[in-house]
Amino acid sequence: MLSAALRDGTAHRSCAFEVFARRLPGGRRYGVVAGTGRLLEALTRFRFTDAEVASVAEFLTDETLDWLRDYRFSGDIDGYREGELYFPGSPVLSVRGTFAECVILETLVLSIYNHDSAVASAAARMVSASDGRPLIEMGSRRAHEEAAVAASRAAYIAGFSATSNLEATRRHGIPGAGTSAHAFTLLHTDADGPDEAAAFRAQVDALGVGTTLLVDTYDITAGVETAVAVAGPELGGVRIDSGDLGVLARQVRAQLDSLGAPTTRIVVSGDLDEYAIASLRAEPVDVYGVGTSVVTGSGAPTAGMVYKLVEVDGLPVAKRSAHKESRGGRKRALRLARRTGTVVEELVTAADAPVAPTDPYVAREVSVPLVRGGDVVDTGTVADARELVASGLTSLPWEGLGLSRGDAAVPTVFS
Amino acid sequence: MLSAALRDGTAHRSCAFEVFARRLPGGRRYGVVAGTGRLLEALTRFRFTDAEVASVAEFLTDETLDWLRDYRFSGDIDGYREGELYFPGSPVLSVRGTFAECVILETLVLSIYNHDSAVASAAARMVSASDGRPLIEMGSRRAHEEAAVAASRAAYIAGFSATSNLEATRRHGIPGAGTSAHAFTLLHTDADGPDEAAAFRAQVDALGVGTTLLVDTYDITAGVETAVAVAGPELGGVRIDSGDLGVLARQVRAQLDSLGAPTTRIVVSGDLDEYAIASLRAEPVDVYGVGTSVVTGSGAPTAGMVYKLVEVDGLPVAKRSAHKESRGGRKRALRLARRTGTVVEELVTAADAPVAPTDPYVAREVSVPLVRGGDVVDTGTVADARELVASGLTSLPWEGLGLSRGDAAVPTVFS
Numbered sequence: 147m148l149s150a151a152l153r154d155g156t157a158h159r160s161c162a163f164e165v166f167a168r169r170l171p172g173g174r175r176y177g178v179v180a181g182t183g184r185l186l187e188a189l190t191r192f193r194f195t196d197a198e199v200a201s202v203a204e205f206l207t208d209e210t211l212d213w214l215r216d217y218r219f220s221g222d223i224d225g226y227r228e229g230e231l232y233f234p235g236s237p238v239l240s241v242r243g244t245f246a247e248c249v250i251l252e253t254l255v256l257s258i259y260n261h262d263s264a265v266a267s268a269a270a271r272m273v274s275a276s277d278g279r280p281l282i283e284m285g286s287r288r289a290h291e292e293a294a295v296a297a298s299r300a301a302y303i304a305g306f307s308a309t310s311n312l313e314a315t316r317r318h319g320i321p322g323a324g325t326s327a328h329a330f331t332l333l334h335t336d337a338d339g340p341d342e343a344a345a346f347r348a349q350v351d352a353l354g355v356g357t358t359l360l361v362d363t364y365d366i367t368a369g370v371e372t373a374v375a376v377a378g379p380e381l382g383g384v385r386i387d388s389g390d391l392g393v394l395a396r397q398v399r400a401q402l403d404s405l406g407a408p409t410t411r412i413v414v415s416g417d418l419d420e421y422a423i424a425s426l427r428a429e430p431v432d433v434y435g436v437g438t439s440v441v442t443g444s445g446a447p448t449a450g451m452v453y454k455l456v457e458v459d460g461l462p463v464a465k466r467s468a469h470k471e472s473r474g475g476r477k478r479a480l481r482l483a484r485r486t487g488t489v490v491e492e493l494v495t496a497a498d499a500p501v502a503p504t505d506p507y508v509a510r511e512v513s514v515p516l517v518r519g520g521d522v523v524d525t526g527t528v529a530d531a532r533e534l535v536a537s538g539l540t541s542l543p544w545e546g547l548g549l550s551r552g553d554a555a556v557p558t559v560f561s
Numbered sequence: 562m563l564s565a566a567l568r569d570g571t572a573h574r575s576c577a578f579e580v581f582a583r584r585l586p587g588g589r590r591y592g593v594v595a596g597t598g599r600l601l602e603a604l605t606r607f608r609f610t611d612a613e614v615a616s617v618a619e620f621l622t623d624e625t626l627d628w629l630r631d632y633r634f635s636g637d638i639d640g641y642r643e644g645e646l647y648f649p650g651s652p653v654l655s656v657r658g659t660f661a662e663c664v665i666l667e668t669l670v671l672s673i674y675n676h677d678s679a680v681a682s683a684a685a686r687m688v689s690a691s692d693g694r695p696l697i698e699m700g701s702r703r704a705h706e707e708a709a710v711a712a713s714r715a716a717y718i719a720g721f722s723a724t725s726n727l728e729a730t731r732r733h734g735i736p737g738a739g740t741s742a743h744a745f746t747l748l749h750t751d752a753d754g755p756d757e758a759a760a761f762r763a764q765v766d767a768l769g770v771g772t773t774l775l776v777d778t779y780d781i782t783a784g785v786e787t788a789v790a791v792a793g794p795e796l797g798g799v800r801i802d803s804g805d806l807g808v809l810a811r812q813v814r815a816q817l818d819s820l821g822a823p824t825t826r827i828v829v830s831g832d833l834d835e836y837a838i839a840s841l842r843a844e845p846v847d848v849y850g851v852g853t854s855v856v857t858g859s860g861a862p863t864a865g866m867v868y869k870l871v872e873v874d875g876l877p878v879a880k881r882s883a884h885k886e887s888r889g890g891r892k893r894a895l896r897l898a899r900r901t902g903t904v905v906e907e908l909v910t911a912a913d914a915p916v917a918p919t920d921p922y923v924a925r926e927v928s929v930p931l932v933r934g935g936d937v938v939d940t941g942t943v944a945d946a947r948e949l950v951a952s953g954l955t956s957l958p959w960e961g962l963g964l965s966r967g968d969a970a971v972p973t974v975f976s
Contacts, residue, residue, distance in 0.1 A: 147745045149768070150745070151763065153763065207767070249745075260704070288671070288672075293705035316616035326565075327562065327667075328870070329870035330566065333571050334571060335873050335876055337876070348569040352564045441863075458747065464747070466778070
């Protein structure tokens with residue numbers, strides 16, 4: 147495409163591309179935009195090295211190779227801030243510049259947005275299902291090694307409290323947390339058999355009594371008794387990773403209380419998703435450890451966002467083929483809310499259309515400038531994004547937080 | 562864990578960890594091991610930089626920080642060769658060394674194996690469903706930017722013909738292929754409206770008549786007519802990306818034939834998975850372009866492999882908690898086959914047990930040495946792995962290639 151467009155001169159036409167999701171996966175009520183910060187950081191590094199250019203020399207013209215060598219995005223980007231909720235059709239990103247400089251960003255933009263938004267969207271449902279209890283992201287082993295780091299970041303933005311991925315703590319400043327694995331308990335085995343007390347003692351010696359001990363390697367009741375015997379009643383927590391977590395949490399709570407350890411917390415983990423988390427609301431669980439389901443988007447591992455050309459030299463353009471129509475022209479989004487703050491509608495209009503009065507609703511412009519002339523003008527922080535998710539969730543009508551399949555929390559209206 | 566184990570001396574115990582999947586996702590009949598080559602390459606680079614060590618200095622002892630600074634895996638690894646089929650419980654990898662040097666590899670090993678094997682396992686089903694027609698992997702935009710590169714590699718190992726991910730062609734030598742996007746056609750719009758012929762002409766001028774033109778931006782019948790008018794009857798191919806692909810393929814085939822272009826190939830794409838691919842077997846489709854479903858493992862984005870401690874100082878160890886029991890002791894796997902080559906059983910025994918006669922079946926030792934004393938001894942190539950998948954698929958009993966839910970193609974027998 148790039149070679150052909152450079153050859154016939156259309157590569158230099160002024161274009162606008164928009165990113166949006168045609169639908170939300172699995173009857174969900176809302177999505178969470180994530181990846182903005184990572185995209186802006188990646189954009190500044192998005193150049194082609196000599197080795198990269200050489201690798202495509204075989205099938206591209208010299209003109210194209212020169213263009214790639216000099217590539218630097220010099221256009222403008224507007225978009226929803228990271229952490230903003232989105233709905234079907236929400237124009238979450240608008241990328242403007244020449245055709246060539248914009249089209250070459252498609253895979254970078256979509257890879258980051260589709261992955262990070264998929265994780266954040268699933269994670270936000272788990273956060274609302276947890277009813278205020280902390281969640282630790284522990285899914286690194288179930289995701290590609292680099293995707294895992296991005297997933298930790300996205301889960302934190304959505305409201306998770308911490309991650310077990312140390313690279314995410316280093317790279318993105320996400321708080322770290324974790325417990326030990328069964329291997330550590332099993333390691334403390336000798337010719338006389340397993341010695342769970344030795345494992346617990348080693349952990350407490352190294353990390354203090356505030357640590358969390360994994361008590362289900364052998365027998366949970368014996369494990370809890372040993373844990374309190376070793377650490378004393380100030381033991382920080384115990385983790386249960388298998389079995390009927392609700393029943394076990396109740397038994398362990400009663401046992402801890404009877405052992406004089408009422409402040410020892412119960413951490414549960416093991417194939418938790420938003421539904422399992424919700425089902426444990428009435429149980430004495432203090433912390434959830436969530437792995438596979440959060441890093442894989444809980445059944446929706448990609449957000450399904452697309453990157454579509456909507457305007458060429460000021461003319462709106464749109465595909466007309468069945469089932470995949472798009473709406474031409476640059477767009478803006480206004481989020482309408484009642485005076486109480488509850489949102490009622492995502493209003494999408496032509497970018498340059500005058501805004502009609504929205505009374506009695508309050509209208510908020512959702513997009514902000516992110517890049518001007520190739521320079522990043524608004525990055526935002528992970529903390530900002532996390533606050534935005536939290537406030538977004540409280541702005542939804544009550545049915546918008548439902549876990550069951552349903553319509554989007556608010557309608558998207560194209561005007 | 563590491564700090565505690567260094568402190569009480571257990572870090573230096575001689576250990577064996579094994580990687581296996583407890584079950585295959587979604588009633589599948591087999592899995593495909595992928596990631597071996599990437600793991601061996603990553604292992605040689607797996608060190609901790611000063612910046613990384615500094616980032617954990619706050620909560621680790623000086624002894625632990627020193628250990629991390631000096632880290633280099635010095636143990637042994639055996640495993641299934643990349644591209645080998647696996648079944649529930651197959652010991653696909655055995656990692657041996659001190660507890661500390663092995664336990665620290667868990668996330669690296671599982672991230673790579675769970676991602677790459679998930680993609681390869683889904684891709685292999687698509688390959689067998691395609692009945693010999695080529696498949697192009699086009700899913701980069703639906704996966705994390707680095708996971709996308711690994712996914713291209715895994716799909717190729719499973720039998721895909723090519724990828725649209727140029728970084729995968731550069732980094733892993735995967736053949737590249739692709740077509741143009743709707744944006745390229747839409748770009749050729751002026752005040753008089755869309756000019757599909759101009760877009761096709763630009764592409765043919767740049768890439769020759771052997772290129773594949775995307776014909777469904779506006780009206781498919783008009784698009785095909787324009788494509789042949791511009792490129793002539795030697796046109797390489799047309800791509801259809803929307804609508805009822807079976808019906809459209811038949812119509813387009815008839816139209817191309819009537820236009821004197823019987824050798825022009827039909828490429829179909831658009832939300833294809835193994836079931837959609839199979840449903841198009843009777844249609845005149847020449848090439849499948851597959852995106853989302855292959856890079857997300859077609860419903861199973863992670864292979865669910867675990868990394869379990871099975872032996873400490875020669876003693877077998879195993880967790881005893883409900884639902885997640887593991888089998889202690891180092892294991893070996895023999896794949897039993899009829900003399901015709903059809904496999905009948907995965908026989909897993911203790912690593913040091915004498916092998917009983919397997920007549921009338923032929924036994925093949927599945928694992929090979931991969932690392933000795935920290936040095937990689939057998940990497941294999943992507944091409945080797947691809948051949949192994951192809952021969953593995955032909956070795957399955959006929960019901961093993963079924964797409965419907967069922968039992969594993971052969972039973973895993975623990976002896």
